Amino acid sequence: EAQVTQNPRYLITVTGKKLTVTCSQNMNHEYMSWYRQDPGLGLRQIYYSMNVEVTDKGDVPEGYKVSRKEKRNFPLILESPSPNQTSLYFCASRDRTSYNSPLHFGNGTRLTVT
Amino acid sequence: AQSVSQHNHHVILSEAASLELGCNYSYGGTVNLFWYVQYPGQHLQLLLKYFSGDPLVKGIKGFEAEFIKSKFSFNLRKPSVQWSDTAEYFCAVNALSNDYKLSFGAGTTVTVRA
Numbered sequence A: 001e002a003q004v005t006q007n008p009r010y011l012i013t014v015t016g017k018k019l020t021v022t023c024s025q026n027m028n029h030e031y032m033s034w035y036r037q038d039p040g041l042g043l044r045q046i047y048y049s050m051n052v053e054v055t056d057k058g059d060v061p062e063g064y065k066v067s068r069k070e071k072r073n074f075p076l077i078l079e080s081p082s083p084n085q086t087s088l089y090f091c092a093s094r095d096r097t098s099y100n101s102p103l104h105f106g107n108g109t110r111l112t113v114t
Numbered sequence B: 001a002q003s004v005s006q007h008n009h010h011v012i013l014s015e016a017a018s019l020e021l022g023c024n025y026s027y028g029g030t031v032n033l034f035w036y037v038q039y040p041g042q043h044l045q046l047l048l049k050y051f052s053g054d055p056l057v058k059g060i061k062g063f064e065a066e067f068i069k070s071k072f073s074f075n076l077r078k079p080s081v082q083w084s085d086t087a088e089y090f091c092a093v094n095a096l097s098n099d100y101k102l103s104f105g106a107g108t109t110v111t112v113r114a
Helices: none
Strands: A004-007 A010-013 A019-025 A031-038 A042-051 A054-057 A076-078 A087-094 A109-113 B003-006 B010-014 B019-021 B023-026 B031-038 B044-050 B056-058 B064-068 B073-078 B087-095 B108-113
Touching (some): A019 A109, B003 B087, B010 B019, B019 B108, B023 B031, B023 B087, B031 B064, B031 B073, B044 B056, B044 B064, B044 B073, B073 B087
Parallel strands (some): A010 A109, B010 B108
Antiparallel strands (some): A004 A019, A019 A076, A031 A042, A031 A087, A087 A109, B003 B023, B023 B073, B031 B044, B056 B064, B064 B073, B087 B108
């Protein structure tokens, strides 16, 4: 089954404790992206990657890092989480060979930073 | 840069009522337009999309949207809603020249009462 898999689904942590949210897709998509969803703000793009070893900042990259060492994986790293990073995070991927292909989303990771 | 505005924050209606959700975008060039739906506790799923051709686009579950270029609008409609349409709806746009940057509106929560 074609899917985008995020782990964990829920995460509670404390300020300053490094964490990684994993994202993996099995559709051989070149493009992957991370979004955070906050009430009243919709989804805002954190980082995206157009292919292996190619990453770029989205609208709200501060406090986050990503890496794209393999095509299928695109982990989101919070080196020193803060309470304002409490949010619902979604990873997504799409096929860039077809310009009008839609995004496929993961099930989300709800992060709480205390 | 493109941006998306959704007029309604929360819409409450009864089953069998008609639904129309407004979406306006700001971008002077050619765009791709999307509506995504997020059912409670789930990830975003594509409802419908517009790239070119007939400005009236039909999607899944009886939804349709009309692209009016002169008004920079892409409103979503459904003639008769069901309780199962309770969800959050997001309009999204990307510029044809920047297909890696998908901008989302803030979302509209739709509550359908039985």
